[in-house]
Amino acid sequence: MTSTLPVPPIVAPVDPPADLGARPRSRRSALLRGRVADAPWVRPTLLALLVLTGVLYLWGLGASGWGNAFYSAAVQAGSESWKAFFYGSSDAANSITVDKTPASLWIMALSVRIFGLSSWSILVPQALLGVATAGLLFGTVRRWYGPAAGLIAGAVSALTPVAVLMFRFNNPDALLVLLMVAGAYATVRAVENGSTKWLVLAGTFVGLGFLTKMLQALLVVPAYALAYLIAGPPKLGKRIGQLLLAGLALILSAGWYIGLVELVPASMRPYIGGSQNNSLLELTLGYNGLGRLNGNETGGVGGGGGWGETGILRMFDTAQGGQISWLLPAALIVLVAGLVLTLRAARTDRLRAGLILWGTWLIGTGLVFSFMQGIFHAYYTVALAPAVGAVVGMGAALLWRSRRNPFASLTLAAAIGVSAWWSWHMLGRSPEFLPWLRWVVLVGGIVAALGVLASLRLRIALASAGVALAAVLAGPAAYAVQTASEPHTGSIPSAGPATQGGGFGPGGGRDGMRGGAPGGRVPGGFPGGGFPGGGTPGGPPGGTAPGGTAPGGTAPGGASQGGAAAQGRGARGGGMGGLLNAATVSDELKALLDADADRYTWVAAAVGSQNASGYQLATEDPVMAIGGFNGSDPSPTLAQFQQYVAEKKIHYFIGGGGFGGRGAGNGGGSSSSQIAEWVAANYTATTVGGVTLYDLTAQ
Numbered sequence: 001m002t003s004t005l006p007v008p009p010i011v012a013p014v015d016p017p018a019d020l021g022a023r024p025r026s027r028r029s030a031l032l033r034g035r036v037a038d039a040p041w042v043r044p045t046l047l048a049l050l051v052l053t054g055v056l057y058l059w060g061l062g063a064s065g066w067g068n069a070f071y072s073a074a075v076q077a078g079s080e081s082w083k084a085f086f087y088g089s090s091d092a093a094n095s096i097t098v099d100k101t102p103a104s105l106w107i108m109a110l111s112v113r114i115f116g117l118s119s120w121s122i123l124v125p126q127a128l129l130g131v132a133t134a135g136l137l138f139g140t141v142r143r144w145y146g147p148a149a150g151l152i153a154g155a156v157s158a159l160t161p162v163a164v165l166m167f168r169f170n171n172p173d174a175l176l177v178l179l180m181v182a183g184a185y186a187t188v189r190a191v192e193n194g195s196t197k198w199l200v201l202a203g204t205f206v207g208l209g210f211l212t213k214m215l216q217a218l219l220v221v222p223a224y225a226l227a228y229l230i231a232g233p234p235k236l237g238k239r240i241g242q243l244l245l246a247g248l249a250l251i252l253s254a255g256w257y258i259g260l261v262e263l264v265p266a267s268m269r270p271y272i273g274g275s276q277n278n279s280l281l282e283l284t285l286g287y288n289g290l291g292r293l294n295g296n297e298t299g300g301v302g303g304g305g306g307w308g309e310t311g312i313l314r315m316f317d318t319a320q321g322g323q324i325s326w327l328l329p330a331a332l333i334v335l336v337a338g339l340v341l342t343l344r345a346a347r348t349d350r351l352r353a354g355l356i357l358w359g360t361w362l363i364g365t366g367l368v369f370s371f372m373q374g375i376f377h378a379y380y381t382v383a384l385a386p387a388v389g390a391v392v393g394m395g396a397a398l399l400w401r402s403r404r405n406p407f408a409s410l411t412l413a414a415a416i417g418v419s420a421w422w423s424w425h426m427l428g429r430s431p432e433f434l435p436w437l438r439w440v441v442l443v444g445g446i447v448a449a450l451g452v453l454a455s456l457r458l459r460i461a462l463a464s465a466g467v468a469l470a471a472v473l474a475g476p477a478a479y480a481v482q483t484a485s486e487p488h489t490g491s492i493p494s495a496g497p498a499t500q501g502g503g504f505g506p507g508g509g510r511d512g513m514r515g516g517a518p519g520g521r522v523p524g525g526f527p528g529g530g531f532p533g534g535g536t537p538g539g540p541p542g543g544t545a546p547g548g549t550a551p552g553g554t555a556p557g558g559a560s561q562g563g564a565a566a567q568g569r570g571a572r573g574g575g576m577g578g579l580l581n582a583a584t585v586s587d588e589l590k591a592l593l594d595a596d597a598d599r600y601t602w603v604a605a606a607v608g609s610q611n612a613s614g615y616q617l618a619t620e621d622p623v624m625a626i627g628g629f630n631g632s633d634p635s636p637t638l639a640q641f642q643q644y645v646a647e648k649k650i651h652y653f654i655g656g657g658g659f660g661g662r663g664a665g666n667g668g669g670s671s672s673s674q675i676a677e678w679v680a681a682n683y684t685a686t687t688v689g690g691v692t693l694y695d696l697t698a699q
Contacts, residue, residue, distance in 0.1 A: 016084055028265070042147040046138060049151060053134045053158040053495050056484055057127035057167045060683025062119045063487040064383025064615055067170040069582030070629060071105065073123055076620060078109030084111050087261070089270045090609050091622035092594060093601045098609070099283065099628065101257065103211035104172035117620065126174040131385065134158040135176045140185040140488075141390050142191075144350045145397045152469070153386075153393030160385040161479040162323035162378065168484065171495055172213040179209040180220050181386050185358060187224045191353050194233035196242050203317035204244035207253025214288045219368055219383065221250070223360035231353035247471050258284065271635035273609070273628040277633070295373035296316045305404035314370040315381065319428050322496040323389070324381035326476040328366075329422050330415040331388045333358045336394025337411040341402060354394050362387035400465065403452065413449040416468045420445020424476035429499040434478055444471035491580040491610065582614030585655075586689030590618050593652065597621045601649040605641070606656075607631045607672045613652065624650060627672035638674040645696045653679045655692030 026456035069136035070090075079083035080092040082283045087094065088102025097106070107129075108122050115121040134154040142150030145616040157163060189195060202224050209217025225243055232239045261269065261280045275283040283289075290296070309317075316325050334357060342352035365383055369376065395415070420442050429439035448471055451464030479496040488494075583606075585593075593615060597603045606612040606625035612625035626641070627633050636644065644650050657675075683694040 013382075018341055021087075038147060041569060042151075042437065043153055046135075046147070046154075047367055048137055048196040049138070049154050050131055053154075054131045056158070056164060056480060057130045058124065058482050059170055059370070060487075061123050061127060064123065064168065064489060065487065066582060066613075067119070067123060067489060068491055069489070069613040070609050071098065071108075071170045071172075072119075072122055073113055073582075073616045073623075074102070074105050074611070075108040075380075076117055076617060077622070078102075078105055079112035079117065080620075085089065085269050086303075089600065090612065090625045090628075091616060092274065093622035093624070095622075096271040096609075096628050096633065097273045097603070100172055101211045101280075101285065104170075104175040104213075105207060107175065108170060111153075118355040122170050123168065127167055128169055129174045129178045130158070130163065131168070133163075133181055133660050137386050137389060138179070140188055140385050140417060141354070141393050143147055143188055144354050145394045149393040150395035151393070152388040153394055154390050155389070155473065156476075157385045157389030159473060159476045159480045160324060160326070160382075161476055161483050162382045162484045164480040165323075165383040165448055165488065165493055165495040166379055167273055167378075169488060169521065170549075172381065173379065176213045176217060178215065179205050179212060180361075182210070183220060183224060183360070184386075184522075187227055187357060188354070190242075191228055191231050191233075191348075191350065194238075194242075196245060197227060199238070199242050199246045204253045207250045207255075208252035210250075211257055214284055215292075216380075219365045220361050222364050223357050226360050227353050227357035230349050230356060231350065233348055269629075271633065273625075273633055273635075274335065276634060283639040292374035292376075293368075293372050299543040310371050310372055310373060312367075315366055318499050320378050322429065322479060322499060323378045323494070324384050326423060326426065326479075327388055327392050327472060328384075330419040330472065331362060331391040331395070331412060333415040333418060334399060335391050337408070338395045338398045341398060341405075341408065351394075351398065352571045356392070358390040358394065360389050371463050378494055379492075403461070407452055413452045415571060416445055416452065416472065417449040418450070419472040423472065423516055427475055427478075430497040431500065432481070433497040437474060437478055441471050441474050442607055444468075444474075457650070489581060525628075557618075580610060582610050582617065583654075583691070585614055585618035586691075589689035589691055589693075592688055592693075593619045593621065594653075594680035599648075600651045601644070602651070604654050606654040607649050607676060611654070611656065628674055631672045634671045636675075637671050638678060641671075641675045642678070650696050653683070653694040653696055655694070655698055656683065 034683060055640075068566075074084070074088055074090050077089050077092040077094075081089070081094065083089070084092050084094055085106065086102070088097045088100065088105050090098060091095050107125050111121045111125050114119075130167065134157060137157055138147075138150040138154040140150075141153040163177075166177075183202045183205035185203060186198045189199035190202065206217050206221060217631070224246075225461075226245060229239055232242070234242070235353050258280050261272070266278050272278050272283055274287045276286075306466050314320060315328060338355045339352065339359070342349055342355065345352050362384060365387065369380060369384075385452040399408045399412040399415075404413060423445070424438045424442040427433070427441065441617040444467055448464050448468035451467065455461040482497055483495040504677040593603045597619065601622065603619060604612075604615055605626055607626045608616060609625040609629045611621040616623040624644075626636065626638075628635065641650075653675075679694050679696070683698065686693050686695070
């Protein structure tokens with residue numbers, strides 16, 4: 001059986017040739033019409049997709065305040081210090097870095113340098129990356145499958161709830177996803193003409209992805225390589241050589257940064273957050289590398305079953321399902337069908353090459369997420385959104401054009417029906433959220449599936465296709481709008497309304513959970529977010545100082561993050577106070593920290609990066625994050641901290657905060673506990689704005 005889809009032309013003239021007597025189009029007409037070969041509806045529909053995506057991603061964006069204050073503090077630091085900018089330091093005095101490579105921070109820090117510090121200057125670049133991703137995905141898919149497939153791909157990806165969440169947030173995932181799609185586009189161009197240049201560019205995009213979120217960027221490498229190895233025009237030997245060059249480009253575009261950081265003496269740079277030996281290479285291979293796969297994350301907060309049961313159905317359970325899996329069953333169905341229809345095509349057949357590229361991305365990344373034993377958060381699944389969109393778009397186009405083939409029409413109808421049923425099932429996990437919608441989706445999907453099977457005339461077929469698109473996109477679109485309508489803060493955001501238990505597959509669900517760790521606490525940690533053994537120096541036993549770790553943090557101008565709306569409407573961060581959310585800073589405490597701030601290297605020190613970030617963003621002065629994100633990094637040591645205090649470099653120590661060290665995480669250091677105990681034994685505690693404070697300059 002051979003492919004029934006003609007390959008669209010690679011290049012189309014921008015305007016009709018002059019000798020045809022066609023009148024040249026105006027620039028406005030060209031903008032609205034697009035390529036001459038396109039139908040009149042293509043360009044306006046694409047512009048509508050991009051505009052609506054922009055509205056969805058930008059709408060009410062400022063309500064999320066600092067988003068993930070852990071990264072916002074590093075952005076603020078990078079806007080003040082080029083050294084902090086380069087290393088991704090948590091503070092402008094460069095005590096410690098975030099636990100990722102800093103490429104995503106660079107974009108946001110440049111925005112803050114231009115527009116000033118605000119939630120908008122931090123979050124708008126992320127939203128624009130999302131619009132660019134939708135547009136680039138359209139352009140990539142349309143090259144081989146036509147504009148309808150590209151529009152479906154872009155719409156499915158843009159409306160995926162976790163994509164809406166992450167393109168409205170300041171985690172590194174937004175830039176990572178764009179770079180992954182850019183690598184796929186470069187691979188497509190390389191397959192078209194055997195271009196070494198495009199293949200090397202694909203490797204470079206992966207390297208830049210590494211500088212964004214380290215080894216997660218490598219998950220798409222098998223997809224790029226397999227697609228080119230199978231469908232690249234040159235002979236096998238040359239294809240292998242080209243792939244080796246692309247691998248070299250990947251290593252160089254990522255390795256230069258590792259090399260520079262590793263070569264700089266430790267005394268001349270900040271401590272590498274997330275590592276136990278002050279090594280970016282260790283961070284790459286350990287905490288952010290193999291540790292994520294096998295759960296052995298030294299200094300982390302535990303892995304394994306604490307992050308949900310692993311297994312083949314993990315992407316469909318209650319925690320992940322509403323984020324990503326709406327059209328995942330349909331993608332798998334049409335992927336298999338497409339490969340069957342193109343089974344006997346030539347080796348270089350582009351239709352099959354596209355299925356191999358995006359299908360390998362989808363299945364490979366999905367399996368890694370399903371079986372990884374270490375720290376796993378539902379928002380990681382945003383890396384699947386472009387692949388789901390592309391496979392659905394390509395598969396739908398392939399089956400639609402072959403719909404007179406009984407196999408194709410039956411498979412297309414099955415994909416529509418299964419998607420409608422799965423949306424009905426997942427909407428049932430949130431019974432109070434638009435309860436009527438699930439039945440509309442189910443009935444509409446069944447009618448559309450029957451229409452596809454029964455339609456003999458084009459108008460009936462087109463009407464069935466329109467109903468099918470509306471039915472299968474209604475569920476994720478509703479979740480997407482709901483996600484955009486609420487503020488999101490903290491380290492573990494999640495899309496969509498709260499869900500009930502009884503999920504599909506391993507792990508079931510968590511009543512009322514929208515994200516975060518099971519049971520409302522992070523495995524391996526301490527309830528309440530306080531120091532080991534309970535309590536904080538000078539604070540109440542068994543928890544943090546009152547008001548010291550309220551969710552939300554502070555927004556520009558000193559207001560609580562997200563404002564009253566965020567507090568009243570359930571700004572979501574995932575619990576665990578100072579570990580996962582920034583501190584709320586009172587005006588009284590802010591004024592105290594601001595006083596004589598220019599006399600000190602750090603106006604304060606606090607255990608845990610999230611805890612420190614709230615105070616830093618409120619004052620815009622450096623606050624030392626003792627122990628990094630988990631409070632378990634051995635930075636600074638007790639001796640180093642004592643030296644800083646002796647040199648009058650730190651003004652205050654703030655009680656409460658993240659985990660702290662002794663026994664925290666998987667074998668992390670105990671420096672933060674030692675420091676906290678030393679401060680409590682040698683300095684007098686006072687309470688300001690509900691926060692326990694120690695003046696380290698009082699002696």
